Amino acid sequence: MAAATSTEGLPLDDRSNDLKIPIVTLIVFSSIFVSLRLYVSWKNRNFFQLTDHLLWTGHLLAIVGAVFAYKTAEVGGGRHVWDPIQTPANLEEYLRWLWFGQLFNLYGMALIKLSICAYILMLDFSKGYRIVIWLSVVIHVGINFVFPSIILLGECQPISKHWDVAGTQPGSCWGDKPRVISGYSGAATNMLTDLIYTVAPLVYVSRVQLPKRTLWGVRAVFLLGLITTTISALKLYEMKSLYSSSDATYTSVNLSIFAVSEVFVGAFTASLPPLRKTFETVLRRVLPESVLGTSRNRKSLGKGTGNSYVMKEVGNSYVVNGNAVGSQERPKHDLDNDSEYSILEAQQSLEGKDTIGTITCTTEISIAGDGRGSVRSRGHDWV
Incomplete structure (x- = not known):
């Protein structure tokens, strides 16, 4: 009470x-x-x-x-x-x-x-x-x-x-x-x-x-x-x-x-x-590619050039000029899709420094100004 x-x-x-x-x-x-x-x-x-x-x-x-x-x-x-x-x-x-x-x-x-x-x-x-x-x-x-x-x-x-x-x-x-x-x-x-x-x-x-x-x-x-x-x-x-x-x-x-x-x-x-x-x-498995886009279709991957591209890989080796280079074995963290080292995909920095796991071929083309559109010079710069 x-x-x-x-x-x-x-x-x-x-x-x-x-x-x-x-x-x-x-x-x-x-x-x-x-x-x-x-x-x-x-x-x-x-x-x-x-x-x-x-x-x-x-x-x-x-x-x-x-x-x-x-x-x-x-x-x-x-x-x-x-x-x-x-x-x-x-x-x-x-x-x-x-x-x-x-x-x-x-x-x-x-x-x-x-x-x-x-x-x-x-x-x-x-x-x-x-x-x-x-x-x-x-x-x-x-x-x-x-x-x-x-x-x-x-x-x-x-x-x-x-x-x-x-x-x-x-x-x-x-x-x-x-x-x-x-x-x-x-x-x-x-x-x-x-x-x-x-x-x-x-x-x-x-x-x-x-x-x-x-x-x-x-x-x-x-x-x-x-x-x-x-x-x-x-x-x-x-x-x-x-x-x-x-x-x-x-x-x-x-x-x-x-x-x-x-x-x-x-x-x-x-x-x-x-x-x-x-x-x-x-998400890639659930949603269509048109919704997510693709990380491999990049307009630029080098020092501002629009004609650079990532080379294909075979197994655990890199491919250069169509041949697998066994001596350039991919590091373990590059193979681990979910490793903490792979939280950022292999890219090149804005300063143009290459990151591990990416080989690119940069093609430079100059066009002669003679009105016929012929190719005067063509070279390959491997990075």
Whole structure:
């Protein structure tokens, strides 16, 4: 009766399903793409690389963290602090699952980001950009892994003091300031690194001559990384709202959704670059060539000339003057249609430098101006 009197006139709406449904949806959605990414990687190599191991490990930890977040919704998450369900026992369970959820979500996000870094470092980017990536790795590990680990594991001694609602357990906890600094700095760092991993590859592909379909496909893959940047910004905003709220179990729903979304959307975008050519192959089988166009019908493939063409290939050798050149064996990554090295099709750069896997014959023709249209000179320049 006392509980009913104390809640009279106060809202008792329940947002627990607002947390449960996105968690289940995100787990299923991201698992599909991570599984497909791992399948393609294994199919092409019969083993996993470092980027693959970091991805599946991070995704697994993120799922464990999401399960704990789901459990918070069963013991008061999404309910107002004055709701009759918020008993001391339920609040203790809520704080316990919240702590474990934050821990696994933190490590899952850290590993997924490192998976993205490991993948980008495998691509043939410039030395300057690779230095930037290594610097981002150092910043990411320091601010998004080491610092928050110190906060989560060292803020309260013993750790169980985190969920000591009654305050009867011996021990002590720090103030809120270190946790606030860790939250803001982590979200800001995620936004910065997301921009680096998105913008720099776009600048790179803009300097490479590619068919428009391939160019926009690669751009779309990397631009999807901006989704996690947006989520990090929203997460930063919700942190501010939560720290000033007196109804934490209800207000924290948005922050929990964005925290879970950030890691699973990160896993989704990390899975896309190696799958670009796989998706393109599937679309070629489903859609007619007139819709997709063809990457082999290029108007230009050299130093601006319109009469260059790609030579045919036989087996694992290149063909020059109609003869297979066995000594010029194609590199392994050129054979791997879905390798990270083949995310960009073999092309020539705008500066005219040849890329691996392409031999072109450039024919120069000059026409005499005697009105008869005869060919005065014709030569072949092999590159």
